[in-house]
Amino acid sequence: MQHLIDRFIGYVTIDTESDPNSQTTPSTNKQWDLANLLVKELNTIGLQDITIDNKAYIMATLPSNVAHEVPTIGFISHFDTSPDFSGAHIKPQVITNYDGKDIVLNAELNIVLSPSYFKDLLQYKGQTLITTNGTTLLGADDKAGITEIVTAMEYLINHPEIPHGKIRIAFTPDEEIGRGAHHFDVEKFGADWAYTMDGSQVGELEYENFNAASAKITFKGKSVHPGYAKGKMINSMLIANHFINELPKEETPEMTKGYEGFFHIHHLSGSIEETVLELIIRDHNKRKFENRKELIDKITKKINKKFAKQFGEDIAIADIQDQYYNMKEKVLPVKHIVDIAEKAMRTLGIKPLIKPIRGGTDGCQLSYKGLPCPNIFAGGHNFHGKYEYVPVESMQKAVQVIVKIAELTAEKK
Structure with a gap:
């Protein structure tokens, strides 16, 4: 668990707030700070074909470890944070064994994360939560997703006994300002389908959006x-x-x-x-x-x-x-990719929450660019504000789902 916490905190403490008024990609130079760090980390854990282009799009490969033919699948997250709330000088707080009561985020400013208002908190009693200090957002959207993808790839590399086909991963800039997929090279990515790890609570599985x-x-x-x-x-x-x-x-x-x-x-x-x-x-x-x-x-x-x-x-x-546009039109013809994710969750004892996204992800644009791309939970809550938090156990479950999807996709038919 601590390895996951340390990785996540290492990501969120780097300011990557995007700027809708900028015409560049990425829209802010500071996004390069995390992008370059991620490239180094992907090299360290042993991924292959690692690339970063002049717009900060990162791609990498985990080669197949099975002899039979398996579809190439992908996992995608974005590293920018929302301009709706400050993403600078983030000071995460780790709350162990959450007792179900109010969490004082900032005593001086009297900012409290309370289950009386945010009732979802009560689902996580006894778990470890990572919160803000009440003055910034947290950045679990979507650095939780990045943490989970990197950790899952590291786990598969360290456990070669788990069968999987070729896996492609990608990290994108500027999703929060609607441009995350604008310069995404689907042909270069080369996956048959992919999943964005960009949802909220445990179990979310989404293939419809606004x-x-x-x-x-x-x-x-x-x-x-x-x-x-x-x-x-x-x-x-x-x-x-x-x-x-x-x-x-x-x-x-x-x-x-x-x-x-x-x-x-x-x-x-x-x-x-x-x-x-x-x-x-x-x-x-x-x-x-x-x-x-x-x-x-x-x-x-x-x-x-x-x-x-x-x-x-x-x-x-x-x-x-x-x-x-609504990705449903592009995903329904290949509905089996949703079924695989649902089976992965059920196999792990996670109840799938299949519902429409009241928003959009990179996946909806990618689906229209030829890469069907449902969305899976990353675990965070209350995105884009000072009450944002993520249960560490939810991130662990997301890692398990990624690994299980890879394993199920590699099964011989």
């Missing part, structure tokens, strides 16, 4: 002295507010679950002359997804029609960009 788009709506206005503004001023902030009120009130992240889609406004800034509204659009159902985009367009046109005479040109400009 269809996703972003929308940026710019509202124009006219600034006039407020004392003489009647019939002349156009306040772009009020128009933006009107746009927001036209969206379905109960179709927001905090009001939806399961297969329910949403509109999520995440940024609003403006003045009288110009206001910019940014939101994301999510839905598992492709038709509903298209309808949501059409609603944005419909509201925009309605506003433009209302102000056409007064403003003289379009007063609202919408820019909608598709981000990724």
